[in-house]
Amino acid sequence: MAQVLAERGYAATTVEDVIRRAGVSRQTFYRYFDSKADCFAAAYQAAGESLLGQVLERLAAAASEPSADADDGPPHRFGRLIDAYLRTLAADWPTARLCLVEAYAAGPGVLPVRAPLYDTVVDLVAQTLGVEDTEGRLLCRMILAATTALATSAVADGDQSQLDAAAVELNLYVHRLWDAGLLGPRT
Template sequence: MPESASHRLPRGRHALPREEVQRIQRSRLCAAMAEVMTEKGYVATSVGDVLKRAGVSRQSFYEIFASKLDCFNAAFECAGELLLARVSGTIAEGAGAEPAGDPRRAADARLERCERAITAYLEALAGELPYARLFLVEVYAAGPEAIRRRGRLQEVISDALAELMGLGEEADRFACRMLVAATSAMVTPPVAAGDPDALRALGPPLIDHVRVLWNAGIFDRPAASASAAEPSAGRDRS
């Protein structure tokens, strides 16, 4: 997990290996990049601003990063790893074996995991607003490569959601990409405004709408489709 930019290495000589010092400095610089951009935006943020916030020398900065954009890209990777770790951890805590021999209960269990993932995602954004802003807002000011990284990470999140919901068909994965894209669009304004309460307030309506889509069969669930088909089959035989 990225360390706070305010954390300082002890002054004077210390016993940490050079690689560990650079790891700590890299983490602090990434956190500082996210924090300063929250206040000034990517364009107005300078390397000097990041150095001042992180308490790292210019020489040390350029031993780790080639440029401000290089530091931004590293901070973006930190943001993505943090969000995915928070969501995965929450899901793992509540994970259990799916009910055997009961397709409907198994489907409900997958839906519940999806709902936990949505809640965990919103909590992660609310708890890490500087990284959330970097991930959702400032990335578009950092240029084409940063935007491509954003797109690739969104695909990773979409695929993870599809796995949670037990979906493998391409049409279902496309529905997950639509859901993730819509959620991203909805959380961006409160992230930009720095409003964690508004982020958390999105949880219940998002979850309600996912349930509506699930129950309407937008996601193809063979077990649900089969059970839904049985009454009509019986009527045809009568």
């Protein structure tokens, strides 16, 4: 699904396109999925979980590097999170496109799958920043919304330089929010 969507987009993709790319029969497709939308929702779920897993692996690898020995504070940990996320997107443009661009074209049917994954990432941002209060969590949701908007534009354009610029902008603003004391009580 991700490969076909990268070439054709959601609106132009047909079940026949997916069947042909997957090398399965129509009967096999319909044994697992009720429709193109159902197949997309399953692909979105798998892709989102895979991307999240890869981000967590990159974070773990970054944490084990000698330069990461000292805890340099939540804004720097956020920087490592954003770096891991954007590098993961750049490593797999078709999957990134499925999750960030084509999910809008797929319509509201993907929301039941998207919402829990989004909430999981909000939790990760809040944990990374050490935020526990309601206002801070709302700000984490807003940070994730901004991250998603910037990344979606870059992925839609297939532009690595936009992803790099997004990392710089996001890190700058999270540092400013932190310095202003807007990310909740500090421990």
